[in-house]
Amino acid sequence: MNITQRVALLSSAFLLGGIASFEALFAPSKKLWDVWLPFNDNSSAKIDHGVWEDFLQRYLSRDREGINRVAYDRVTAADKARLDSYIAGLASVPIRRYSRTQQLAYWINLYNALTVDLVIEHLPVDSIRDIDISPGLFGDGPWDKKLIEVEGESLSLNDIEHRILRPIWQDPRLHYALNCAAVGCPNLQAHAFQAATADAMLEQAARDFVNSDRASWTTPDGLAVSSIYVWYAEDFGKTDRAILDHMRRFAEGPARKRLEGVVEIAGHGYDWRLNAAI
Numbered sequence: 001m002n003i004t005q006r007v008a009l010l011s012s013a014f015l016l017g018g019i020a021s022f023e024a025l026f027a028p029s030k031k032l033w034d035v036w037l038p039f040n041d042n043s044s045a046k047i048d049h050g051v052w053e054d055f056l057q058r059y060l061s062r063d064r065e066g067i068n069r070v071a072y073d074r075v076t077a078a079d080k081a082r083l084d085s086y087i088a089g090l091a092s093v094p095i096r097r098y099s100r101t102q103q104l105a106y107w108i109n110l111y112n113a114l115t116v117d118l119v120i121e122h123l124p125v126d127s128i129r130d131i132d133i134s135p136g137l138f139g140d141g142p143w144d145k146k147l148i149e150v151e152g153e154s155l156s157l158n159d160i161e162h163r164i165l166r167p168i169w170q171d172p173r174l175h176y177a178l179n180c181a182a183v184g185c186p187n188l189q190a191h192a193f194q195a196a197t198a199d200a201m202l203e204q205a206a207r208d209f210v211n212s213d214r215a216s217w218t219t220p221d222g223l224a225v226s227s228i229y230v231w232y233a234e235d236f237g238k239t240d241r242a243i244l245d246h247m248r249r250f251a252e253g254p255a256r257k258r259l260e261g262v263v264e265i266a267g268h269g270y271d272w273r274l275n276a277a278i
Helices: 003-024 050-059 077-091 100-121 157-169 172-176 198-210 227-231 240-250 253-259
Strands: 060-062 068-070 148-150 153-155 216-219 222-226 267-269
Touching: 050 060, 050 077, 050 100, 077 100, 077 148, 100 157, 100 198, 157 172, 172 198, 198 240, 216 253, 222 227, 222 240, 227 267, 240 253
Parallel strands: 222 267
Antiparallel strands: 060 068, 148 153, 216 222
16 A cells, blocks of 8 residues: 555545544554464363452552542562562463353463563653563553463453453453553452452443543543553444443443533544552
């Protein structure tokens, strides 16, 4: 595709779908890695996420603005060692032999634990984007760096999110569960995901974020939303109207009022500052 054709394609996307469809063209898309499709719903085996639960209870706190923050710089050497051991234990799990519900909690917890561990190892940083370890000339941040090996496959954070979780589960609420260590991101949840509680936690995480000031706000030009809805418009219905309908499903009080009668997204934003405890 030459540059003229690409500009025409981008212009068409903008005209047909609004700002969300236009900018979503530049975000990672879902691309199924089918080696992770197998599961065994006859399995009653469970995965212990107790270490991650304990870590969250020790080092996560909510500030006055409702943002869950991590005390990265206060993590003791012993607790860092326990976190590393937990991640290594997850790496040794033959996850394709487990039920789908166990797999869901596993991948969410692994993603979040890897992210927190990565930040701790690279302190001091002001933003996770400062951890610029992704390979390639155009690599940005840590997301494409292979961090762990599971069942003989090397995985990056982007692999977990865009090649496993998003394409297999096809659930937009996953964006409220995966935390990229930024203030603008939906909160890192205060509890480890468990197979039995994952759906309820996803629902509550969606409600919490949609009703926060990070999800939507009013500007002189109209309603602005978190860049998450623009980058991943594909998951929220592609068009501005579909994204807004998704948000209305969870909106209450002030957020619901902001969304009333809105038919298009006027802008978006995202705060990349580290979600470190203040």
